[in-house]
Amino acid sequence: MNAESIKKASAVYFTLLKDKVIDENSEHFQSYFDPEVRQTVLLLADESGTYIIESPKRIHLVVQPTGSVFATNFTHLKEKHKQVETKKHFHLISVVIMSFLAAIDRNQAAKIRMKREGISYYSLERQVNDLIMNWDNILKAKPTFGEEERIDMKEVVTTWKYMEVDTEDYGVKKGNRRTRIGLIASAMRLLETEGLIIILDRDDIPKVIPKNELFERIEYLYHDYDRYELLKKLMATEEEQHAENPSN
Template sequence: MTEKDIQEQAFALYAKLLDKGALGKNHEMAIQYIQNEKVKLCVHRLAKSQGTEVFESGQHIHLITLPEGSIFATSYSQAVSQGKQLEVIDWYIVSFIQMVFCWEIDNDFSHKMSIEREGVTYPQLEEMVSKLFSDWKKINEDNEGGFAEEFKIAVQRITDKWEKLQYQKPRARYSLNSRAGLIHKAMLIFKEGKLVHISETHKTANIVYPTDILYERLEYIFHNLDRYQLLKTLINDSLEDYKIAIRNQAMELELDEGEGTA
C-alpha cells in the first residue's frame, strides 16, 4: 500500500467517524484501521490535529471531541449554544440527570440485563434525582455548607431550582421550566450522540435504553476519570439502599400477583 493509499483510507475513515461518531469493527472501512498499523497511526495523527481522539472500545471504533482545542462541537456544546432559554444552573442540573442515568446503568451484570430489557423511564429518573438532591441538601445543611465546598457541587442552587420546577404530567409537550423538560433535554443530548434510544410508544412515560456505544465509552473514558468515580460514589451513597428497596417492592408485588392467580 502506498503512502497515498494510506492517507486516503485514513481520511475516509475519519470523515465517516465525524459523521457517525462510532463505527462497528466489522464495517468495511474499519478493517484497514484494525489490520494496518500505518493506517491507524495516520488516523490518530489526523484526529489529534483536529482536537479529537479515535479509540477502540468493545465492538466499535469511536471518535470523541476533546475538552479543549477542538475545532468541532460536541452534541452537548451544540445544545448549550442553541438552548439560550436555559440558565447555567439548568445545565448543571441536566449534567447531574445524565450522571444519575449513567450511575443507574453502570452496575452489575444482572442489573445491566434488566436495564437493557426494561429501560429507565422519565418518572424513575425524576424520582432518583429528587432523592439525590434532597439527600445532598440535608447533608450540606447538617455540615453548614461543608459538603458543597468539599465536593465542589452547587448544592444550594441546584436544590433551590429543582424544588421550584413545576410538575408536568407525562406525554405533555415538554416544557424546559419543568423537571420532565430538563430530563428530556438531558436524554436528547445523549440521543444526539447515539448514546441512548428513547421510546415514546409507552402509554404513560418515555423509556430510555442505553446503547452499546454508551457502555463502551463509560468503560474507556469515564471509568478512568477520578471526578466520575467520585460522583458515582456520592450518588451510590444516596441511592443504593433506595434502589434495593424499590427492587424488593417490585419482587414482592410480582409474588403477590402470582399467588393471586394461582
C-alpha cells in the same frame, strides 16, 4: 506513508466526525486496523483534541475534556441544543445525565436489567429527586458540601426544588422544558443525539434504553477519569450507599 493510506485514514476520521461511531459492518472499520491507516487516524485525533476508543465491535470518536478544537462549552451547547437555556439548566441536565450513568454503571446485573427493561422518565425523575433531596439534607448539616467536587449544590438543589412537578399526562406537557420531566427529556435528547440511547414510547410514558455504544463509552473512557468516579460516588443516595456497604 503512501497516499492511499492517507486517503483511507481521512475517510475513517471524517466518518467518525460525522457519525461518532463506526461499527464492524462498515468498510471503514476494516480500513482502520491497517497499521498505517490507524497511525494516521490517531495522529489526526490527537492534533484535533479528539480521542479514539477501540472496542471489539466499534470505534468511537470523543472530544477530549480540554484543548479540543471541537470542544463544546456552555455557549456552544446552548446554540446547538435549545433546551439548554441557562447555566442552571446546564448544571441540572449534567446531574440528570450523571445520575442515569451511575444507575447503569453499578454491576453486571444492573447493566443487564437496564439493557432489557430500560428506565422511564418518571423513574429517572424519582431517582434524581431522591438524590437531590439527600443533597439538601446534607447541605443543612454541611453548608460547604459540594465545594470539593466543584459543584454549586445550593443552586442545583434550589433550582430543582422550585421546578414545576408534572402532574398531567406526559404528552400534554412534554414540550415544557421548565418542568422536571421536561428537564429529564432534555437531558435524554442530548444522549440520543450522541447515538448512545434509544427512546421508546415518546408519546406515552417515555422509556430510555442504553445502547452498547454507551456501555463502551463507560468502560473504555469514563472509567479512566477520576472525576467521573468522584461524581459517580456522589450520585449514590444515602440508602444506596448503605445497601452497597451493609457494614455501615
